[in-house]
Amino acid sequence: MNGRSPIGQTILITGANTGIGRATSEELGRRGARLYLACRSEAKTQPVIDAIRRENEGAHVVFLPLDLGDLDSVRRCAEQFLASGEPLHVLVNNAGLAGQRGATKQGFELAFGTNYLGHFLLTQLLLPRLRASAPARVVHVASDSHYECKNLDWESLARPTRTFMATKEYEISKLCNVLFGAECARRWKGHGVRSYSVDPGTVASDIWRKIPWPIRTVMKRKMISTQEGAHSSLHCATSADVADHDGRYYALSGHDRAPSELAQDPTLARLLWEKSEEWVRAWCDGQPGE
Template identity: 55%
Template sequence: MTDGVSRTDMTGRVVLITGANTGIGRATAMQLAEQGAELYLACRTAERTRPVVEEITEATGRKPHYLQLDLGDLESVRECAQTFLAERKPLHVLLNNAGVGGRRGSTASGFELAFGINHVGHFLLTELLRDKLVESAPARVVTVASTVHFNARGIDFEAVRKPTASRTGLPEYAVSKLANVLFTQELARRLEGTGVTTYAVHPGAVASDVWRGVPWPIRPLIKLFMRSTEEGAATSVYCATAPELATETGGYYDDCAAKEPSKYATRELAAELWRRSEEWVADYR
């Protein structure tokens, strides 16, 4: 893997990271903190976030802020955004990192579990913080996607409003990751000229808690062939900080380099996903 972690000085830059209490998010938070960023960690519980807050504080002398966020509950997403905006701080990087894979069910807001958390929750959070990002420009939105998005052959817009249909949850996970790539592309088009740039990243196959729902004995076997969370964080940190990406937007990145996304990541599907997503979250805007 390319050592793409830029040592850009992030002093004075405010970064909000979802799912930063574990896995790739935790490693990303630590690396950005070491570069001087002021961090807001948006996670489900303060108890589970406390260890990373203490770890970062001890390592850097700067204590991250905690925000309560349940991406499966759109009311929680709205409250998280409102809490951050009440701080009256700029927002220079929004890092949509949290995610689930290999689990079945539906979210509190009525979406297929992976799609609701990985896409819909982040869509609403980004929309609620969009004006703040523009006001703070230059700013970036980095969304953790996956090479697994190549396995999706489009989006069944009826299926994403129902509980997980497959036995493994992995086909639905692929759809949610395609949605992440499409969201990044359409957001770039809508933010053109504002100074806010967008990036979808594949962190590599990483042994993180995103796979906690995959049943035994499959889970430990697949993790044998995965990267560490520190290695997985490299592309997220690169897209969040690298000066050479300041004028790039809407792309898909793997191993700290731009790559061509799936042929199903079309402008037409991105626009349709955006239209439907706006309708889904309208009551929480």
């Protein structure tokens, strides 16, 4: 794969212990990146760290605890990374869940809160370091399932999952990823930080682990590998071909394509950003010492 060399670059990847995130991390480790793997479980992330170190002598790989369904955890993760003093050249907002029902610790719909809102806050907290490290990139892992979402019901985002398979909620969360990627580009223009949304394809990863058997088994038969699914993330994180691109949506092939009509609505993207700021601010206002 053609691209710029990440040797010496510092890259933070969420959900790096499995699936697309693991494949992305291992490939970037081969290319000499300094890696920060932000995941919920250190025990489950350690095998990835060990594998990268075995294959790449002297590799710099650090675990960061992160539960995107808990905004307290998101803030602690950002604070821990910022305290390291490292630059941040690439942030890959990769982690996600599907087929799970419930609510986050702060009461948001589980897929929306984990796949989108947690990443929104993490990105905002790390933005000053990204700007200081420019040129920098943020890669938002979305999905072509966002094409299925026809509207945003704001009230549904702040309550537990309603549908049985959580399919509609997943589609909403991925639409929000694409809207966020485009709005980042509009707001960060001229600050040296580029924003990309990507469709990894339908990947046979652990994201589907809560889908009941045998439905899960049948679904995964037609899915691509995690290595194939990592292609679009790696392309946008490293390729010189997209260095001057901003706010675009990329398919598995690595070529940009038009997202859904709803995802191209700048008014909706701005409103999502503003509501996300309100939700995050409301949480911060209730924190001790805030």
